[in-house]
Amino acid sequence: MITMSHSATIAAETHAEPKAKVRNLSLDRARTFLTLVVLLHHAVIPYTHFGHTDPASWIGFDIIVLATDSFFMAMFFFLSGLFTWPGIARKAPQVFLRDRLLRLGLPFAVAAFTVIPLAYYAIALREDPELTFAAFWWKTVTSGPWPSGPIWFVWVLLAFDLTASLLYRVSTHLVDPGNRISIRGFKQPAAFWLMLAVVTIIAYVPALVYFGANRWFEFGPFSVQASRILLYFAYFFIGVSVGAANFDRGIPSADGQLPNSRWLWVIVTLIPYCLMWCMIYIKREILDNPDVLPHWYHVFYGTFFALFSASILLAILAFFLHSKTPGPTLLDRMQADAYGMFLVHYPIALWIQYALFDYELPAIVKAAIGFVLTVMLSWGVTASLRKIPGASHVL
Numbered sequence: 001m002i003t004m005s006h007s008a009t010i011a012a013e014t015h016a017e018p019k020a021k022v023r024n025l026s027l028d029r030a031r032t033f034l035t036l037v038v039l040l041h042h043a044v045i046p047y048t049h050f051g052h053t054d055p056a057s058w059i060g061f062d063i064i065v066l067a068t069d070s071f072f073m074a075m076f077f078f079l080s081g082l083f084t085w086p087g088i089a090r091k092a093p094q095v096f097l098r099d100r101l102l103r104l105g106l107p108f109a110v111a112a113f114t115v116i117p118l119a120y121y122a123i124a125l126r127e128d129p130e131l132t133f134a135a136f137w138w139k140t141v142t143s144g145p146w147p148s149g150p151i152w153f154v155w156v157l158l159a160f161d162l163t164a165s166l167l168y169r170v171s172t173h174l175v176d177p178g179n180r181i182s183i184r185g186f187k188q189p190a191a192f193w194l195m196l197a198v199v200t201i202i203a204y205v206p207a208l209v210y211f212g213a214n215r216w217f218e219f220g221p222f223s224v225q226a227s228r229i230l231l232y233f234a235y236f237f238i239g240v241s242v243g244a245a246n247f248d249r250g251i252p253s254a255d256g257q258l259p260n261s262r263w264l265w266v267i268v269t270l271i272p273y274c275l276m277w278c279m280i281y282i283k284r285e286i287l288d289n290p291d292v293l294p295h296w297y298h299v300f301y302g303t304f305f306a307l308f309s310a311s312i313l314l315a316i317l318a319f320f321l322h323s324k325t326p327g328p329t330l331l332d333r334m335q336a337d338a339y340g341m342f343l344v345h346y347p348i349a350l351w352i353q354y355a356l357f358d359y360e361l362p363a364i365v366k367a368a369i370g371f372v373l374t375v376m377l378s379w380g381v382t383a384s385l386r387k388i389p390g391a392s393h394v395l
Contacts, residue, residue: 026320029331035338041068042349043371047363056363071309074235081239088168104158112221119347122354148221160236178241182250189258192251196310203230205302254321262318272307340382340395349374
């Protein structure tokens with residue numbers, strides 16, 4: 001009887017034609033959880049040192065915002081990539097393009113002309129109370145600036161999906177190395193973490209040194225942070241690799257070692273996070289000119305940033321994969337509306353902050369009111385929009 005070695009078996013399975021995946025409850029919950037993290041981020045950021053646009057502030061929100069800003073969009077791209085390769089394999093190129101344009105291109109276009117101007121009008125009105133929305137909207141879409149707010153993620157994901165489709169036509173085996181490491185991560189999550197950390201450090205640190213942290217590529221409503229575009233593509237493509245084959249025997253498996261080592265990954269996550277705060281202290285208290293940072297600072301901070309992002313991704317996955325909570329939970333009920341909530345929440349959050357600005361309330365109270373109302377109203381708006389015929393195919 002002829003047998004195959006373990007490595008040969010893995011290679012053969014990795015090269016197999018990707019199959020359609022059934023919904024993964026743990027990953028759905030993780031994705032919905034991240035949507036709530038986005039809403040929380042935008043609810044608290046006015047009350048921080050990072051985005052101090054309200055008289056009230058609280059240092060606890062700086063702790064939250066440093067963490068959220070350092071991982072949640074990268075993890076969104078990772079989760080978005082998981083089912084991309086099988087989706088490309090099942091569909092003709094024109095069908096895949098049509099579906100992506102419907103699901104991502106159309107919402108981005110609609111939001112860019114409606115949701116985003118409505119959101120930033122709240123900020124402009126604070127500076128010029130006599131400004132009409134019609135005048136602000138026309139200036140935004142003609143002479144600019146035309147910020148994209150959080151919906152930049154949507155057009156960038158569309159670009160990544162189309163890039164993945166082209167790469168699939170070049171070779172279906174481009175994802176094999178990452179998939180093999182994902183399979184190894186079933187028993188050795190540290191091996192997958194090491195790959196994720198090394199790749200993202202290489203993708204992020206040189207770009208951070210060259211562009212700095214504050215530069216954005218901008219063209220009308222199309223914008224993306226210059227230093228992070230390669231980082232985000234790395235997370236997306238690694239997600240594509242993980243989901244290409246052997247999904248249930250890779251790093252996202254509930255039967256693997258990752259869920260059993262969840263508290264270890266919490267500890268691992270805290271180390272680079274604390275080191276990031278050390279670098280922030282050096283910038284604010286030791287460096288002569290914190291506005292012009294030396295290259296060595298970007299190297300160290302960018303490395304800690306990438307290590308934190310990789311570690312917290314595994315920590316969050318571990319907890320959701322370990323959870324055996326039967327549905328439907330709140331996250332399960334929210335799952336179908338999560339994408340729509342992401343798209344519509346920003347003007348809701350900013351107008352609530354506008355309304356609370358003149359009240360002398362503690363920052364915690366303002367943020368709590370803002371977060372709860374943003375969740376409730378964005379969920380309600382999305383649920384209503386999804387009742388429009390055909391809207392559920394887009395939202």
